[in-house]
Amino acid sequence: MDLLTIFVNIILPIFIIVGIGALLHLQFRFDMNTLVKINIYYLVPGLILIRLYETNLTMNLFFTVFMLFILYSVILYVVSFIISHIFHFKQTMRTAFMNSTLYYNSGNYGVPVNDLVFRQDPFAMSIQIIILTLQNLLLYSFGIFSVQASKIGKFKAFIDYLKMPVTYAMIIGIGLNIFDIPLPEFLYTSGTYIANALIGIALLTLGAQVAQLKFSKNLMTVYLSVIMRLVVGPTLAYLIIVVTNVEGVIAQAFFIASAMPTSVTTSIIAQEYDNEPEFAAQAVLASTFFSMVTVTIVIYLSTIIYI
Structure with missing residues (x-):
């Protein structure tokens, strides 16, 4: 595929939904707090x-993706931590900046991209789902904990984390899969409807957030975050893939996943817990906008390197 074909067939459909969300918000002024809670407490756990x-989970596949993810997250965390200290960010900004680089849109952006790039290949989607699971586990544990700990203390932050449904959804999903326990059809049908609703609603939420944003301050920090997420991120992923000698669909899917823009959930969490919400939303907006170019390029490079 050439760059134009990738953009038109993979990237453009995603941004059409984001644009619709922005237009609807301008017309009807959605209640953002309601959309936030729908995403966190309903759609993400269901998906x-x-x-x-x-997902057809195997230990070899899970271990390989897990290894890549841990190496990637640790190195990216260290780089982000060093940069936040070099620029003397205050504690709340340091947390928001590191969240904007560490947590990428592996769900409502990464899943449809994977689906379109690999033409609904179950194996490729399994890789994306593992990454999505690990991302959410990290985000809804360390991500929220780090935001809350700087405001209300570590103990209260831990209690609040235990209230999040995502962790329990992951435990139940993995347990049902490993022990081959069938869900009753009526529960599976309900859950499927919820899971299928996430992409559309999450991208609509992103569009609504985009519509209410204005670039007013912290532009340098925002652009620094964008460079870290969209350029440094996939570069580190490529180097890790080379060093670990991972090949084929796993390498290609992981490389593409690493190029996703900042997760809209980071903005949702920042708004929910009042931790630099303006910066977080602008980082999501800017990285999502520029990802139209960078993700297209990464997908193109992946077809040259890994196919």
Whole structure:
């Protein structure tokens, strides 16, 4: 595929939904707090549980993706931590900046991209689901904990984390899969409807957030975050793939996943817990906008390197 074909057939459909969300918000002024809670407490847990239940998990596949993910996250964390200290960010900004680089849109952006790039290949989607699961586990544990700990203390932050449904959805989904426990048809049908709703609603939420944003301050920090997420991120992923000698679909899917823009959930969490919400939303907006170019390039490079 050439760059134009990749953009038109893979990237453009995603941004059409984002644009619709922005237009609808301008017309009807959605309640953002309601959209936030729908995503966190309803759609994301539903997607995680059902996709983990459906995915054909093998220990070899899980271990390989897990190894790549841990190496990638640790190195990216260290680089982000060093940069935040070099630029003397205050504690709340340091947390928001590191969240914007560490947590990428592996769900409502990465899943449809994977689906379109690999033409609904179950093996490739399994890789994306594992990455999505690990991303959510990290985001809804360390991500929220780090935001809360700087404001209300570590103990209260841990208690709040235990209230999040995503972790329990992951445990249930993995348990059902490993022990081959079938879900009753009526539960599976309900869960499938919820899982299928995530992409459309999450991208609509992103569009609504985009529509209410204005670039007013912290532009240098925002662009630094964008460079880290869209350029440094996939570069580190490529180097890790080379060093670990991973090949084929796993390498290609992981490389593409690493190029996703900042997760809209980071903005949702920042708004929910009042931790630099303006910066977080602008980082999502900017990285999502520029990803139209960078993700297209990464997908193109992946077809040259790994196929």
